[in-house]
Amino acid sequence: MPLSQRANLIPQSPIRKLAGFGLEAKKRGVKVYHLNIGQPDLPPPAAVFDFLNNYHGPVIEYSHSQGEHDYLESLVKYYHRLGHQDLDKDNFIATLGGSEAILWAIMTVADPGDEIITFEPFYTNYNSLAIMAGVKLKAVATKIEEGFHLPDKKAILSQINEKTKAIMFCNPNNPTGTVYRRAELDLLYDIAQEKNLYLLSDEVYREFAYGEHRMISILTVEKERQADLAESRVLVLDSFSKRYSLCGARVGLVCSRNKKIIAVMLRYGQARLSAGSINMLMTANIIGQDEDYLEQTLAEYAKRRQVLIDGLNRIEGLVFCEPEGAFYIIVKLPVADADEFCQWLLTDFKDRNETVMLAPAAGFYLSQGSGKDEVRLAYVLKEDDLRRAMEILAKALDKWEERRA
Ligand SMILES: Cc1ncc(COP(=O)(O)O)c(C=O)c1O
Structure with missing residues (x-):
């Protein structure tokens, strides 16, 4: 067969x-x-093991499909601390790591046969996850001699056609280590506006920026530039795997100012019932004690x-x-x-x-x-x-x- x-x-x-x-x-x-x-x-932070050692059942329950209440509350606090004070818990949904966040984002904005563009070299699972969703990933080249920064608008537009639904990018970048400048994020935002595209911003390495260039979230750009935030086409894909050395715990999230997007994702969440309840509670316990x-x-x-x-x-x-x-x-x-x-x-x-x-x-x-x-x-x-x-x-x-x- x-x-x-x-x-x-x-x-x-x-x-x-x-x-x-x-x-x-x-x-x-x-x-x-x-x-x-x-x-x-x-x-990971010591609070992880304190939490696990003090966890006493009685059973390990499914959690709510959107995520444990405490986890969602802790996400609100964390994102407020990052400067995005307008967000509330319905701007978030829990996922099994950043990986599921990427898959759900692709499945939410693109149908089988549609295209999403990204920048190569890229985090290789973007392609695998796009294939799982029946979506074609197309890549715009970036160059080592240019520090893998984004090419000009023309080069990006040349890969966009009527099947293109989104631009997916990773900032700070795996595998290149590039931190995109404000002008680059503005460029992506402009193109998305012009071509009616979603922006899928993978920010799992947010805290890891070493030089003079701090990481700027696409949420900041959008807040300054978008009049109607409830109709946002920006999705942030996030995870605690790298931030707290919690790769095996599979704790991630999607964040969007567009609550309709989160509501659709909730149905994906309901189909796979729940993320790991203990792992979400454990992560909620760290956030806020982690500076x-x-x-x-x-x-x-x-x-x-x-x-x-x-x-x-x-x-x-x-x-x-x-x-x-x-x-x-x-x-x-x-x-x-x-x-x-x-x-x-x-x-x-x-x-x-x-x-x-x-x-x-x-x-x-x-x-x-x-x-x-x-x-x-x-x-x-x-x-x-x-x-x-x-x-x-x-x-x-x-x-x-x-x-x-
Ligand atoms: C850029 C990027 N996004 C997402 C992920 C997914 O990680 P996880 O599913 O453990 O959160 C990784 C893991 O290496 C990554 O490098």
């Missing part, structure tokens, strides 16, 4: 596709430094970012731009095929019985051939481990070059 077209189209995750080789290397006793995946290693935690977390990632940049600067032949936010960087390597190189790192190479695992970047692009010589690195390792990982990468590149000579 043939499977669905969707089943055949859905790509393997480029972030996880080398996982089998990584496991084999570990079985052979090789230590693998994971630069391939954005799994934060920092402990020091977030400050320390940001300071830690800022140090790691510098270690990574220093390490990369010491390796000859690399091309990259310093990331401004999130905890990722795209690096162009002096290799013809980063896929092959990344696999070889796990199957053949080791230095003092250690190696590194990187994510080949081709999977972050839709355009054939793009990103073939690039990798994405996540700096979610301790400083010493990052230093060592950079040393291993330098040695591996030398060895790779020798092999070819």
Whole structure:
């Protein structure tokens, strides 16, 4: 029996596709430094474990499909603290991580056969989730030499047609680390107005901005520019996975000033009954007690970012731009095929019985051939481990070059 077209189209995750080789290397006793995946290693706030240790049933109930009351209240407080004081609990719906927020947003604004545009390189699951919804993702190229900032209006308009329903973007960006400037957000807002499009703004890395450029939410732009906020076409996709090192808890949300959008999503929520009640309550318990935690977390990632940049600067032949936010960087390597190189790192190479695992970047692009010589690195390792990982990468590149000579 043939499977669905969707089943055949859905790509393997480029972030996880080398996982089998990584496991084999570990079985052979090789230590693998994971630069391939954005799994934060920092402990979550202590209040998480206090909450879990003090949770005493009597049963683990379904929650309301919109989300636990306390969770929704805590979202209101958090978003007010971010400066969006006009929002109330009906501007939010709980989701299973940012992933479900992305899927629901796509399913709410686009029908099968419709198109959504994004900017490549992009968070690879945008494509997988679009395929699950029967929607075609189209990508506008951004360039490493331009810090992966947005191209001009003409380039963006060239990808928009009558099937286009939305522009989806990630700010601060995974995988590039770019933090969009106000002018870029204004440009997207203008295009959305002009072409009647929704804006899907993935802000899961909101707090992670390191340089002089602070992250600006599309909610701020909209508030200043949109006359009738109740008819908003802006959806913010959000998650606590990265912010509090809670990836496995699957706690996310969609926020929109358009309550009709949230009401539609509630029906998706009802179809899958509920997000995890304990995890929402646990997260509600942290929000509001987290300012020091977030400050320390940001300071830690800022140090790691510098270690990574220093390490990369010491390796000859690399091309990259310093990331401004999130905890990722795209690096162009002096290799013809980063896929092959990344696999070889796990199957053949080791230095003092250690190696590194990187994510080949081709999977972050839709355009054939793009990103073939690039990798994405996540700096979610301790400083010493990052230093060592950079040393291993330098040695591996030398060895790779020798092999070819
Ligand atoms: C840009 C971006 N959006 C959304 C997600 C989804 O994360 P989660 O479902 O854990 O919230 C991720 C995870 O890596 C991400 O990088």
